[in-house]
Amino acid sequence: MARKKSGKLAAETFNASSQRIWDFVLEAEGAKVSDQAMTWIYEAALIKTAVAFEKLMLDCIVTAVNNDTSTISGNTGIEFPKHLTDEVCEYLVTGGGFFDFKGRDGLLKTIAKFVPKNHYLYQVVKDRSIRTH
Template identity: 40%
Template structure:
């Protein structure tokens, strides 16, 4: 039988990625980049952070589903086999589409559906102290990526403001990007510490 997946490994990888994103921003700022280029660097940083978080979360869900299908069986109303391949687990989670979510509530609902209410991953991600950071990450990433009026409105809602220039111009001031990175790192650290596998 194949070795079961771990949730610690993707969480630890995400922590390393957070450090590399921080290093990238520090390098950009310390090399006398223009204000515009620093804004672009912060937009790239938030998109990279989101992408790495998305990958970590998907891998943690695959690991959880790979080990225990009971939550999904309860949700769907029929019994899934106990042993599913990683590829089958991934397909059950994302189907023919892609893995995405709109905020903390949707992240928690996906966790409940695939790994259950009492799984460590659900417990960590539903922590109310992470709501603000997760929602800012998602909204600012979408604004950086799409620059649409709808994404701008969601970004404004997430930061509680009336005006915003670009996602990068917001993120580069007052340590906002680094604050999000630090908080996301602490989420991953909790996942790595609390993961039983």
């Protein structure tokens, strides 16, 4: 049975993915590869990190919607039940398509559709002072 989504699980998954990507880059740096190959390795690592971040944000928004549907109910005019399945929440966020946002401002606009601006997820993404390293 699949585990229910949670912000903590999403963050742990992102951290593990990021560490595997970093380990891959370090291993590649130790190998004798051409400059072109190393460039492609860095590019692949950046793309994989961006995908992992998108997954983190999607999972966090799905978790937030599942925990409180009041914002999406207010934004759509549709009264949603208190809790929805993760699949329904993901559909509401993606519209059945891909999860995409244009930069930090686009991510904030997307998050604001689903949670109030005083929600921790919105506040963390908004806070420019937060650094991971």
